[in-house]
Amino acid sequence: MPVPARITAVRTLTELEKLYTIELPYGLTLDHDPGQFVQVSLFGVGEAPISICSSPSRSNGLFELCVRNVGDLTSKMHALNVGDTLGIRGPFGRGFPMERFRGKDVVFIAGGLGLAPLRSVIYEAIDHREKYNRLVILYGARSPQEMLFRDEVNAFNWMDDVEMFSTVDRGDEKWRGHVGFVNSLLNQVHLNPHNTVAIVCGPPVMYQFIIDDLIRLGVAEHDIWLSFERHMKCGVGKCGHCQINHIYACLDGPSLSYTEIKNLEEAL
Amino acid sequence: MSGTVNELPRVAFFDFTSCEGCQLTVLDALQTHPELLKVVNIVEFREASSARSEDYQIAFIEGSCTRPGDEERLRKIRETAVYVIALGACAHLGGINAIRNRQPLLDVRQYVYGDKAEWYDTYPARAIDQVIQVDAVIPGCPIDRDEFVRVVTVLLQGRQPKLPDYPMCIECKLHENICVYERGQVCLGPITRAGCNAICPAYGYGCEGCRGLVSAPNMESFQEVLAQHGLSQAEIDEKLSLFLTNQTLLEKELVHG
Amino acid sequence: MSNLKTIPKTALNEWVQRLRRRFRVVGPRPKNGQFVFAEIETAVEMALDYPTTCMPPKKYLFPPQETLLRYHLDGSHIQAVIETEPTVIFGIHTCDVQATRLFDQIFSQGFADQHYRARREDIYLISIECMAPCTEHAYCHDMGTSHLPEAADLHLTDVGQMYVVHVNTPKGESLLADTLAEPFTADWQPIYDRVIAKKMEAFEKRLDFEVTELKELLRDGYSSPLWQDVGDDCLVCGMCTQVCPTCVCFNMEDEADLTQTEGQRTRTWDSCQATTFALVAGGHNFREARMARQRHRFMRKGKYMHDAYGLLGCVGCGRCGSTCLVNITPIKVLNALYQEQHAEQIESDVPEMELSYEDVTARSAGVAVDLHAGACENNGRTHPH
């Protein structure tokens, strides 16, 4: 059953995306793993799965959701303001197995809205910086206007122990950075493939390219982690909508390693 | 949401070439759901009152476009209304009126108007969205009352109404009707959009497709089914032209380039 | 071990009347030349020798449409809706009983479903022994579901003047307690055995392979060209999933009332054959081809369900085959897949072992995917859901 949660802040990130800060009632905390999602209810409208975009390490009892306006529910959500109520179920799904990443070079590869789920993992890693070796963030957006969390990306740029690379598919007159798809950044970071885990999130078309490139660079299949988006209704492994062959994206995923899905025709 | 009448969304109903059966269903909905009048302000509805208005936000259009003069009226409605909704099969598909699209126009005129045929300026019946942009559709001949109420509710929420997008057979099975194919008749249920509670099969008749095609039907295989049940190609074409002329003609154009 | 009783047929109506004081009693009734489960008032309304019903009695456990929540649109007054009615399903076939076992597993495993479970508690199953396959499309015998006398709360076997009654659960006991049952004496055993032996003769094997081979058959046949043929024919009408006792996929929708004050969330049956089933915002459809949708249906029935829940997703009732207008039947499809894979060695392949459903399940219990271990850990957490 959804609990009624309150919006405590709304920040407009781009024309299409807004960031919501949400507070659960009755002193509940979400207590999530990075990479998990919640089912957001708009009463009388419906429910949609949204990744938790904030890190458990910075929760304060609140959490954040970054929502792109693409349809029925998400457009109604964009009309909500501070103080409005929405319903929350979750957290659901399997997050990323952070323990397995200990001592590794962690490379985050985000395309477009894919930065939202990864933001939760990135801050978790930054806040436990000593557990990991290199932290590398590769972020590709379609254009400079569509870049999410620009201030935070800037801040990552200034951090000594985080390597931040961004790119856009198409630049504009002001853009001084890299132009090209996000996989083109991979050549710049000189990975040590034997000690690298890659965490990938982006639109469906991006996955095959990135996986091919990572494997070509020598990254092990079980060290490539992906987050999967599917049509989801129940979020708890019953309704059947999210299935990728026998796997339930809502239960076994959304975070899955390449080893787990490489033989599944419906995955990529 | 309810307020003084003047604050309510202003709704108008317009009819073109139709039997006005859908507007009667709307009247029926006003009886069964009197709260409708607390949430909208009906400013034009020929079936119910003589009031006329030039100022409305939501326009329901019944009937198909069958003469050049209709186009002008339709464009006017489009300019005024924020939301335009095609009401019923005539408006949605061209309706029964579109049967004649399969025959040479003059034959139809002669059949309907006798030797005065040349005087009338009718042309092939067109669905409303073939003339102006339509924001939503309430399908059916006539429309389903509950679906009408649902669409109004969703519009009041400021949302885009969505129709069921699965075939009639799904609803038909729920009602445990005996499949009309088992009785040696044919039915367009497998290719028709659900939403009427499979009312025709429930009474033992095959569905005629008045709600239009479901998305991505398997027309090829379905035509084979009809053929296996003894229909000639001419009979199949006839079957598909009662309501589906415009949709299946379009489909043919798509398939054959 | 079940406890055996007998009940004379002459007492059937009296029994039904007594049950009706405590329960809604539903049973197989004729309707327009077919049979449907519907409420009954007297025993004569039931056709206990019915071949099969149009829809399975699943509709009582898992209604086609149910309200899950009611709330005010401002997010207050959120209330779970649990609707149950004490119900006896009289004369359910054993294949359909096996399907309820699968449902019990699905809705209890991991995140338990309170709506289903509450309703299930209130449902009592009285099954009946089938004496012949209900249609040419049924292959319950192959699937090990044609003879499951110990699966329902009570099980009836028609032995002439009497029904032999297997009393399997305390729930079953409670249905029989104040009735007209008589003891099952030693004299009945040979009569019962003869009836069952005769029944078994009526059921022939219809699959070319053993059910234990089904998972591998589908795994190895995943890329078979057969699926393209199936997809070419399939009307995607969804009848096959609609009539299936094991189909569980559902949709959830919220709606508001006209005055925009209250709303509700409903759950409705859905079908993997629907175009929109795997469609996401932005227009990407993860299972767009008809061939992929049909293949998913077969994989789910014969393999994925078993992977996830330890029980097969098909009980062999044959309803899907009978209803399909283009003759896509499991027997036909699965045998074709088998023939394709075993083109050469068919002659030498003599099936000999009779396996019960339990054996199949027990045997593959260890096969469950590792992934679910991870998923279960998750389930142990306390969530605000």
Ligand SMILES: Cc1cc2nc3c(=O)[nH]c(=O)nc-3n(C[C@H](O)[C@H](O)[C@H](O)COP(=O)(O)OP(=O)(O)OC[C@H]3O[C@@H](n4cnc5c(N)ncnc54)[C@H](O)[C@@H]3O)c2cc1C
């Ligand atoms: C695990 C997961 C995490 C996600 N995280 C985010 C996020 O952080 N931010 C964000 O903006 N979006 C995210 N999405 C996508 C988001 O759920 C969809 O954009 C949203 O459901 C669209 O709903 P709508 O009503 O606005 O769109 P419509 O197109 O109007 O939706 C129509 C119907 O399709 C279903 N649907 C459509 N797309 C999806 C989808 N991708 N997943 C599930 N159901 C869908 C909805 O249930 C709805 O009933 C995520 C999706 C998944 C599966």
Ligand code: SF4
């Ligand atoms: S759709 Fe049918 S009922 Fe409605 S106006 Fe047209 S002919 Fe009449």
Ligand code: SF4
């Ligand atoms: S009667 Fe028509 S709608 Fe009903 S199942 Fe048969 S084909 Fe489908």
Ligand code: SF4
């Ligand atoms: S069954 Fe078919 S013809 Fe009859 S009302 Fe429904 S859509 Fe129209």
Ligand code: SF4
């Ligand atoms: S009943 Fe037959 S035609 Fe219809 S979806 Fe199922 S397999 Fe396809």
Ligand code: SF4
């Ligand atoms: S798949 Fe067909 S045979 Fe198997 S349980 Fe479902 S309806 Fe019965």
Ligand code: FES
């Ligand atoms: S979302 Fe329902 S099973 Fe995954």
